[in-house]
Amino acid sequence: MKAVFLSKPMEVADAPNTQDNEIHVFTQFFVHRKDSRNEELRYCLKANQANPFVYKIHLLNERLYTLKEMGLPSNDKIHQEIIGKRLSFQSVFQYVRENKIKGYCVMMNSDIFLDESIKYIVTSTLHEKKQMMALLRYEFDIKKNKEHAPIFGPRGDSQDTWIFHTSQNIKMSQEKAFAFDFGRPGCDNKIVYILSILGYQVINDPRIIKTYHFHRSIMRDYFAKDALPQPWAISIPAGVNVLSIPPSLGINITDVCKSSNGFKDLMFEDHTILYDYISQKLQKNEPFIVPRIAGIENNFAVFAHIKRQTNTTEVDQYFQQVAPAMKNNAGIYLPNMNSIMRYSELYLKAFENCEIMGAWEPQGTYIQHIAQSHDFMRNSFPNKQMFWVFALDIFHYIYDPKAWTKSLKGKRILIISAFVDSIREKIPLRSKLYDGVDLFPDCTFVFIKPPMTQAGEHSREFEIELNEFTKKLDAIKDDYDIALASCGGYGNLVCNYIYEKHKKSAIYVGGVLQMYFGILGGRWLKERADVVRLFLNEHWSRPKMSERPINCDQVEGACYW
Template sequence: MPLIPPEISAGVQLIVQYFTCGHEDRQKELDACLRQNLENRHIGRIHLLTEDMPDLSRFGNPDKIVLTVIRERLTYERAFQYANQHDNGGTWVLANADIYFDESLRHLRGVDLTGRIFALTRHDIQKDGSLKMIPPVYGQGTQDAWIFRTPVSLKNMSAGFRLGVPGCDSRIAYELGKAGYRISNPSRKIIARHLDLTREPDPLSRAREYRGMNSEENIRAGKVVPPPYLYVFPTGSLNGIRVWEQAKKYAEVGTELMKRRPVLTKKCAKRPGDRQENMYASGAYIANNPTLDAEDVPWKITKLVPLVDLFLQRSGHAGVRILDVGGGAGLYLKEISDHIRASNITVEKHAVDLSVEMLRRQQENNPDLESVVEGSIEKTLFRDKEFDLVLMVDVLEHVSDVPAALRELKRIAKYVIFKVPMENNLYYNLLNLIKMGGLRRDIFRKVGHLNFYSFGTLRRQLESIGAMVRCDFTNVFEFYLSEGYHRKTGLKERMVFSAAAYVFRLSPRLCARLFPDSVACLVQCR
């Protein structure tokens, strides 16, 4: 296997599987891309890993080419192994044969890629010569170039699928994320030019074509790389990360395309929370709660801000990374971030939710989100202690596996703010008994609550992940009796709320045992 001579090892090392196709116009495009990359002064060497021996006599700069005949389609695993074996401590790029780069590669100078990998969405060259980037809705799953620093750890990674197969981009992103790498897509900064004018350049048409291919039969035949996927959003920053995990359950399928290290996606058994997860994925929750309780946000923020201020006093950070879990429309994240920024502290926002539609609303209200992940807090790809603060505002009562969620929060978070309704109280329990369990069934159907907490139960669970720094009963009854909410309630409800507000003044803890109040807590994870 050829080695890289040290005297010409400077610059980016580019891996490409160049090939000869049977279409004359298409071949001209592939040749044009190779020529452009050979002429790029930021590329030190081009490593051609080919299926057969190509004729390269028509290309200039022959000393810039390292040719290795591997006699098979290139897989991600093979490409990473090759780069590891030829490690020169530099930066490597793995790209499709119809990609070439311009001067924007200069932005890689001085960038520390330790533990990070760039996944670049392509910019399509149009018939008039202009560039058009694939819209993010499609571009998040279409990466044609990967930038990394060797060695790449292949431990616990399944990468034996071929480049260029539909689904390969998002699957390798998932595998790399699972292996502990931070994946980002600075494709507005580093431009990967895609030359393919022999096909219709409309991304919508191609997306429909690919969706039509995503069948069990095609997966078995190796025509599609199966999920799970990780979608990587395009940004203009070399530091930003925007990912979207597809955390659904898939049927078990054969994967003949995994030649070197087979991967099987397993059918998941039904869990108690499956109906609840389907409520969010199907849009039923939003149908039942179209405002996502936006009218409650101003009042709830007044209860959360003291905990945020206490967190800031204890953490002393000049910058804060926040993860909003199950944040609905993202209004809590927005208001809390604005409050923190008012103290001249930078905020980096991230969000996790089971619902794609809620994540869309999150992005509408928080256009500066760095990452959005469709999935459960019970298991994530985030690094240990990645977040300074995690928001769990009215979320824990929805979680199907609370111990798993708390373990994950303990792993990824330094501090967590919880707000949880106290629905295991005398008043609700009597109503539930009278209705023969109907109250809790109604609560589940309308708002998806699986867990009904008393303060004692909640305290024990939260203390299992760290120290409770502060815990406040919120006196939700003052909000229920406010003028805006007052018009929504009947006389009987107002009488109950008035009695509860009176008991709250005597003893907040006693009130929570008798009536449905809520608790807001700041927990330091340990």
């Protein structure tokens, strides 16, 4: 997952901060094997020492260094703390907490220095709001005046300085999420992502606070293989021409702008679209359906629709080749062309009935497998509001008052999931799963298990399975207000049945629904390791053995189990 954020300008407080306003710099000094590089590191350290607005420089070093090694005239402002290892972000947050430091904390790479613009930090709202700065740098040339230093890029994937006020320091329980080193490739993209999960607004406004990078050589001491894994996030700096940002990390900003309707949808913040939409519909007592563009199910549905319209045979080979995967992964058995056509009809009906739908971002890997059918959906339903499917990853919004599940407050929720036995046990514990936050305040729950037809489980033709299941739904139609569905290839079909026949609301949440209740699957252990590191506790569990289908390891490596 790769998220794109457009930074807002630095907010200016009503009055400059006059309490706890000392500026502390945190970095690590080291002696490089090349003299030329040592000169650069010493220059930066000396420049920060000479800055009249810097109160203290905390060098969290691997060993103690002499003034000669550091190239400093004195120890003025310098405090060396021997941590015996390479500096991590976790080490800084922990050091600030343990030493009860008060004021503004400026974390930076060793080859960065500040100018006098850092004095404006006291005019910001960092001390008042849950914000952190992540700043794009300027490229310093010792042969030129720094006022002529060009900005780096401008780029959205690169920040070298991070500033926060100690009143908004990371909580002790959250420090473990930042156990990665300064300077490691991708650390800047990782920290923006994690801060966003924690509810921080990340400010990247290099027009106000200027930082300078001094590194003349293009050679680096790290390689692509050292990069931190996804998820990543980039922060487009305030005040720049967004479309001038060069492609990086597989993100083409021009493509993102086009697909997101000018950064209005298919963005990380789309949980607010869901929250506002659901709140409005519930307030009006109007039923609604929220489908999502699926994977090979979408290909089958769209290609069958095209075949129906054009009588083409070009897609027949695709159907033949991929039908086993539809059965294995999505649990949809399509023995003949009539079944495929019927599935297509029922699948697309959900999108015809909706006002809002989940879709995929152009910079992701998922869309590569469904690009043609995804484009078809966009073009066929141009008046439908699209939101980023990953907005359904509720663990990204735990600390946000608009986490979309909170719009369901007091409702009777129908959970459609293969993991209902596990989920039922979590209901009394749900406020203990995510740092004390109840994602479903004052809600009550009804449960039903969908057809278990994936992997090695036996299945009849999909519509037989579907019809049998909908009869079970009919028996409880008066017991719930809104359904949250996670039932493989049946998802959009079941949601549409609920909307049309029961006149109730339904959201196709998908596989991530189990994570709402602390049921950990292998997919999230691998793809959302930062989230697991933040929230995993003794109340979480893996699915029960009875909830595992035969040969579940054949379903994307047992990703749900």
